[in-house]
Amino acid sequence: FSIRQATTRDFQEIQQANLANLPENYSLKYLLYHAISWPQGSYVATMTSGGQERIVGYVLTKMEDDNQELPPNSPPSAHITSVSVNRTYRKLGIAGALLKQSLRSMRESYGAELVSLHVRESNKAALHLYKNTLGFEVLEVSAGYYADNEDAYSMKKVLDDSL
Numbered sequence: 001f002s003i004r005q006a007t008t009r010d011f012q013e014i015q016q017a018n019l020a021n022l023p024e025n026y027s028l029k030y031l032l033y034h035a036i037s038w039p040q041g042s043y044v045a046t047m048t049s050g051g052q053e054r055i056v057g058y059v060l061t062k063m064e065d066d067n068q069e070l071p072p073n074s075p076p077s078a079h080i081t082s083v084s085v086n087r088t089y090r091k092l093g094i095a096g097a098l099l100k101q102s103l104r105s106m107r108e109s110y111g112a113e114l115v116s117l118h119v120r121e122s123n124k125a126a127l128h129l130y131k132n133t134l135g136f137e138v139l140e141v142s143a144g145y146y147a148d149n150e151d152a153y154s155m156k157k158v159l160d161d162s163l
């Protein structure tokens with residue numbers, strides 16, 4: 001697989017992957033808002049066969065912006081909106097590679113000092129990825145965060161040279 005920055009042309013395929021891989025889905029408008037506002041934050045993993053490139057995974061990352069009630073003097077923070085890898089391409093290191101690339105880039109391009117995300121407490125694969133592979137810590141449990149009332153772990157990581 002190879003990894004490259006996502007372009008606005010990729011977002012229809014990213015939306016399809018998001019629908020297939022996760023219950024948390026977004027409008028094309030909201031997905032494109034990532035590409036337009038923080039173009040260096042979103043990446044796709046691709047495979048090419050028969051001269052045809054296909055997206056097999058993506059990560060969408062944003063900066064926390066003014067709409068969110070951040071405490072005063074908060075450090076600039078990135079937020080991972082969504083990451084997924086198509087089923088047959090899992091456990092090959094694709095999500096880890098996408099996330100590392102995106103987080104390095106959020107730090108270098110937008111000065112992010114922290115990164116946050118939410119994950120379902122039942123999502124073993126994602127929890128392993130965030131905690132063990134990438135070194136995130138659980139900040140708190142957000143009770144009933146998801147539409148079906150499942151709790152979320154709210155996780156954070158300080159961005160440094162280790163990525």
Ligand code: ACO
Pocket residue numbers: 021022080081082083084085086089090091092093094095096097117118119120123124125126128129132133
């Ligand atoms: N159970 C336990 N550990 C797992 C599993 C699993 N099912 N899948 C992967 N891992 C481990 C890997 O062994 C690896 O560990 P290591 O670094 O110790 O060797 C680590 O997690 C990273 O593995 P990758 O191969 O990089 O992950 P992958 O490309 O398979 O993608 C992902 C992981 C994104 C969670 C994938 O399973 C997926 O798309 N799931 C559905 C969508 C989803 O849940 N996305 C995250 C939602 S949270 C959010 O978006 C903010």
